[in-house]
Amino acid sequence: MTPVPVEAGAGAHTRLGSRLAVVLALLAVVPLLVGGTVIGLIAPTHARSVAAGAATRDADAAVVALAGHCDAVRAGNRVAAGEVAAFATRNDGAVTREAAQIFADRAAARRPGSAVAVFDPDARLIAGAGPARARGVVTSIAPQEPQGQEVLEESAPSCSAGRVGTTGDVAGLAEISPVLINPAGSTARVRVATVVTWSPLDEAALTVLRTRLGASGRLAVLTPAGPPVVLASSGDPVEDEGADLPTARLLRQLPPTGSGAAEGVGYALTAPGPGLPYRLLATTATGHGVLALIGWILVAAALIGPAVLWLVLMRVTRPVADELSAAGEELLTGRVALADSLDRFGEALAHTHDLNELLGTVTGTTLAATEAAAVAVLLVADEVDPPVPAALAAARGPAGRRASDQSGRREGDRLSVRSEVGRADPQGEEARAALPALAEQHYASFIGNPQTSQAFTEPAVSERPGAGPVAAIGIGVDALPVESPAERGRGRRRPVGVLVVARGEGGETFDALHLTRLRALASQTGTAVTNIRRYLEVRRLSMTDTLTGLGNRAQLVSSLSREIAAASRGNGVLTVLMLDIDHFKMVNDTWGHGFGDIVLRDFAARLLACVREADTVTRYGGEEFVVLLRDTDADGGCRVAERVLVAARSHPFEDADVSQPVTVSIGVAAYPRDGRSADDVLQAADSALYAAKRDGRNRWRVAEPSHNAPIVSLPG
Known part of the structure; x- marks a missing residue:
């Protein structure tokens, strides 16, 4: 065998290094060069598109959240108007300043940061409550003449209807509700007062909203029409520190609505409408500098790489190159x-x-x-679904089911x-x-x-x-x-x-x-x-009341809306029972709140034993409970109400040396007979409960066909 000259081996080594250098340059260096160049060129465009998309997501989420906040302001204002109406009905149409102040304070406490004002029929302020600055705004939103209900509803401030509540540079969500009653012996409805609620949309409120939504940039509320003017905006994100501030130049470039990028930020601008009567602007910094820098670093690496690669490959032998190639592929x-x-x-x-x-x-x-x-x-499934804590195990009814079973899940909701x-x-x-x-x-x-x-x-x-x-x-x-x-x-x-x-x-x-x-x-x-x-x-x-283990008001709202939607799709029925323990305040005052809690837990267990597994039982608040009877008409609801009455008075509620008989009053209302919405059915059930208490308690009553005026249950 002829030996291979050293020079020949060195030439083969050189040729191997050259071939590998060329191949790896094509496979690695060229893509790096092309990729880095492309990234460096398209980075700004891509960053603007990403920022505009992020701003659109922030704007959509903020509009939905503020619309929900508007619904809450509207609901709270109606509750306050109902309380004033109930008081005026009992006092021959008169609304005293002391009573109006109590109702205003109560309404303002239910929605911290908001202000509530009560006006008489001549648009004079009777009472106001809330933070000083917000109260100063709400007292300026006086109902205007004429006093007709229709005119008031068409022109009054209403965030749910898309009408702003103030003018100038103050932004907020306002709702105004007339207080209408039927005086004794008259069928005509008379406005005895007007209730106004105003919730500010200032920097603090928008900053809290931005934090809760996890928005990537700034949120700003703009005037509903005309040249865009910022009424309020959230604080700057810490990481961007003012980079997404809506400048005057940006405001001049904004379209009526839509999204895009300008002045170094991505933006999204929404139109005013029901739920939010202002334009909402969300901005997010583009931040394309880092991505562009990475692209140009790749370009530099691609230019320097071939020389370094050549020096390394010149020192690699053929066997090592083969092993390295195989290992690299793997x-x-x-x-x-x-x-x-x-x-x-x-x-x-x-x-x-x-x-x-x-x-x-x-x-x-x-x-x-x-x-x-x-x-x-x-x-x-039983291992994945979290167990019920020991504190709620006491709420098991005689049928042995858990309190958490009141979630009302349908077959399609179960875990796969x-x-x-x-x-x-x-x-x-x-x-x-x-x-x-x-x-x-x-x-x-x-x-x-x-x-x-x-x-x-x-x-x-x-x-x-x-x-x-x-x-x-x-x-x-x-x-x-x-x-x-x-x-x-x-x-x-x-x-x-x-x-x-x-x-x-x-x-x-x-x-x-x-x-x-x-x-x-x-x-x-x-x-x-x-x-x-x-x-x-x-x-x-x-969704659970910790004392009784039943569902709470949040679960009631969710379950009732879901059940009414299901019943409307299938022409079904649904019955609501609203229950109130009679003279419960006297039980607390006589035997203490500890015994009162025992009565609530014991009554919840008796109530669970009177209904089906598919029904939903919730604690509405205090001593009030609500039962949703799925696929049940008013007659069936009356039979269940009678069972609950018997269960409540079957034997006293006991603890240690205390033994106290307790009764309950029940209002029965059915969908769609007594209303087409959750609010209507609940109001009908509350009216029937009021009638049961008025007739002597310890009984049930079915809702009357008409229940227009809001009624508040009697104490106890």
Whole structure:
């Protein structure tokens, strides 16, 4: 064999380095050069588009939030007008200054920061309440002549109707309600007073709104018409420090409505309308400098890279180059698969409140990350749904159901706890069909094995007919505060499900890299499920009365609106019972509030025992309760009301040495007989409750066909 000259070997080395340099320059340097140039050129345009999109999202969210705030101002103003009307009805149409001040103070306390004023029929101020500056504004919003109700409703300030409440440079949401009564012996309705509520839209209010929405820029309220003038705006974001300030030049460039970018900010401008009678401007800084800088850094790296690459490759031998090339290809493939998996799972974590979407993303991500033929994930519903805390367990009724069962969830609302996915080939379909049973077996082994608590976080690898090589790992969640001290004290996760992957018949076994990815995905799935459990627990607590374990007023509003919408779609019926414990103030004054709480909890348990599992029972406030009877007409509601009366007076309410009989009064109203909206049906039920108390208490009454005037229940 002829030896290879040293010079020839050096020439081959040089040629190898040259070829590799050229190939890698084309594969790496050129894309860097092109990519950096493109990024540097398009960065400003892209940044402006992103900023405009962010401003649009902020503006849409702020308009929805302010419309909800307007609805709350309108509802509070109507409640105050109803209280004044009830007082005037009882006092022959007269509204005293002392009573008006009480109602104004009460209304202002229900909505901190707002001001309330009561005017007589001649537009003279009777009483006002609220912060000094806001009170000065609301007292200037006097009802104008003529006094007719129709004219007042058409021209009066009303944020819900899209009419501003003030002029000049003061912005706020205003509502004005006439107080109309029927004097004794007359059918004509007479206005005896007017109630005005005004909630300011100033810098403090907009700053709080921006923080609550997590807006990326500034929010500003502009004049409803004419040249845009800023009436109020939120404080500058700390990170941008004034970069998104709506300057005079920006205001001159604004279109009537729409979004875009100008003066270094993205903006979105909404039109005034019902719920927000002003134009709303949201601005977000573009911040394109960093992205452009990255692009030009890539260009510089692409220009310098070839010289450095050439020097390195000149010192690489052919065997080392071959090994490096093979290792590089394998590493690149692994990085691409891992990056794709992380991207998919990042999307899942962004939707942790949607369990169905989470499970679907987990299976798809795991299928790609582990190169499996099929994947299945199983979660146990009773383990995912947060437990009821001990404080609420006392509210179990004789039927044994939990207080949290009053959420009124329909069949379609229940959690989905299983998801499978497989490759679109016979091997993948066969493995997918076998995985659900395997997942249940693995979960049973996890919870049945005393050593599971230490080992369920490590993959269990086996070979199964039809599925081939299989790897299963447990999904664990962190304990919640409402769980037992022993559960919280474990210091580790407990299993609530299992993630199973299969390679299919004839497939290769799982290597260490794929098992590491499986372990990481299962851990992050457990974190996402923990977030879901915490979200469900927070939502349950926000809809639950902590004393009785029943739903609270927020749940009543949500459930009643949902039930009326369902009944309207299917021509169905719904009955509402409004209940009030008779002389409850006397119970508290005589035996103390501790015994009063016992009466409320005991009555809640008796009430639960009188209704069906599908019905919704809520504590409306104080000693008042509301029951929603699904698919029940007024006659059925009367039968339930009679059962509740019997249950309340069947035996006294007792605690230690105290034994006190207590009765209840009930108003019955039905949809659609007594109203087409939630407010109408509740008002009808309240009117019927008032009639039951007026007729002697300890009885039920059905709503009359007409209930136009708001009525407030008698004390006790």
